[in-house]
Amino acid sequence: MPGWELIIGCVGKPSAGKSTLFNAVTDGNAKVGNYPFTTIEPNTGISYYLTECPCVKRHCSEKCSPIYGFCKHGQRQIPVKLLDVAGLIPGASEGAGLGNKFLDDLRHAHVLIHIVDVSGRTNEKGENTVGYDPSRDIDWLYDEIHAWIFNNINKRWGGIIRKYKAYQVSEQPKTLAEMLQLQFSGYGTTPAQSEAIVHYMDLKEPVDLSTWEAGDIHKLVDAFMYIRFPIIVALNKADCKGETDHNILKIMQRYNKDNIKANSNDHLRVRDIVVISAASECFLKKLAAQKYITYNRGDQMFLTHDDEVETYGSSKLKKLDPTVESRLNKIMDMVLFRYGSTGVWKVINTAVECMHPTIVYPVTSWSTLKGPRGNTLSTCYMLHQHATVMDLKSLLINSESIPCVSIEAEDGRIMGEEDELENNGIVKVNSRNNVE
Structure with a gap:
């Protein structure tokens, strides 16, 4: 779609549900070539940002006819690009697993959705276990990206200091933001983002970088990640029992702005948190396609054959067998009633709106x-x-x-x-x- 090609990167350890979310919010049957994005790779798909269409206020919903995306009942569905980033495990910054590919793919994304298995039934490597603390995944993924960037900057720090000093006395001096842009441009950083980093850190020209220690460089990388790689955490598998509710509450409390400690960088690690059940969305999506239920993206409810007969007197939907009906009741009780939706479209919207x-x-x-x-x-x-x-x-x-x-x-x-x-x-x- 012509315009700004916003790219959302889906990240997370193996078995966290990354691929399930990807399938839930992309149309696997749509030919990618139908959407005029510049580059499409096998791990890239098209999702949608949901927003109210102006046709509602203009009273012309029946005539609204988008070239790209859809408009359904006044809800505009605007295509965005979704990047399924290679699986990550601890040690990626040192080349473990698919670390190098992951960190290279990361450069193409504007905002990240970190899919976390909140059930606690998979460890940091995605292996089956019980009692795992999913908040650890939030920490180590952030730390891996941070370490990758820090190591790249730290080994060049002496040269950065010399160049900054030389630029300050040259006929065409560069600001600190311009100097940082030279260092961060390889990560897809824009000049405006480099300016935002300097502003966020409240740095005043001239800055004596020679006095900076490792801790100062770590703070620079924290600010850089906050501006360049905002992270939205998707607490997936909310439909699971066991420790799931406890884990959700624990993570929500930790990242509540009122609870974050003054000396912590937790406020930099997570921009927002959304509870989701990607598997539930996939199941609802499948049943809707097979004409067993009526269900729209992001809705809090669905209608079955019996629901439509009771409401409208008749229905063209197929009747449910007891097994399917039982699973739908579980989704209604464990997900839709609790969280208002499966959360998958909310997390896409949250990621897009993070970029304003x-x-x-x-x-x-x-x-x-x-x-x-x-x-x-x-x-x-x-x-x-x-x-x-x-x-x-x-x-x-x-x-x-x-x-x-x-x-x-x-x-x-x-x-x-x-x-x-x-x-x-x-x-x-x-x-x-x-x-x-």
Whole structure:
């Protein structure tokens, strides 16, 4: 999809349910080529960010016709790219397991979802066990990524100090953020993110890097990871019994902002936590496809044949056998009633919203709300945070070959090049081809 290609990386140890989540939130039957992302590999799929479509407020839901993604009952489903990162085990930063591949794949993601087996029935290597503390997985995965980055930076630290000092006395001095960008660009870091790291650490120019010790470099890496690799933790297998509830409560309490200790970096390790049951979503998705239930993505409930007969007087759904009905009752009791959904779409949304994207709907007519491609609200772009009119015009002209002259806000005002676009807003594209 034209626009900002936001990539979510799914990470976690073997057997945590990473592949199950991947299958739950991607359409395995869809040909990847139908979605115009730049590169698609075997471990990449298409998921969806769910948000309210402007067609609801504009009372045109029946006409809404997206080119990419879907609009169902006023819920816009915007394609995002999902990367199933190679399995990780402790020691990855030193090359253990698929460590090198994992850490290389990581560079392509903007935000990470760490899938954790919250049942405690698999150890750090994904082997079956009992009584394992899943909070340890949150720690060692963060520590492995941290160690990988720290080792790369620390061994070059002397050279970094010399270059920074040289740049400060040169005819074209570089700021600390510009210097850090030179070091972090290999991780896919943007100049804006390097600026954010300096701001987050409250560093004032000039900085005497020669006085920094290992602890200071570790703090730099913590800040870098918080900005560059935000981690959303998905506590998976919430439908399991045993120690699951205890483990969920323990992790939630530890990462509650009011409980984090002043000398801890826990607030940097986890941006947010979502309880999920990927297996439950896969089961509901399968039954819906086979016409046994009516179920929509992210819903708190589903309807069976008997439910529809009781509500509507008739049903085209197939009747359930006792075994399937029993499992559905378990999902309803253990997951949907407790958490409001299976959580899988919530965790995708949480990951996307962590990056604060700008969603914009360009149209060529206020009366018809037809997009540049012809249909009602057909075009939706996901752009980066603080995206401007200039960003949108560049996309329209260079990527879509639309001769955009100006962008008009909903109040009729012609927007300036540096004006920021409103998230989930509609704008009118004035071009040589459309006059209204």
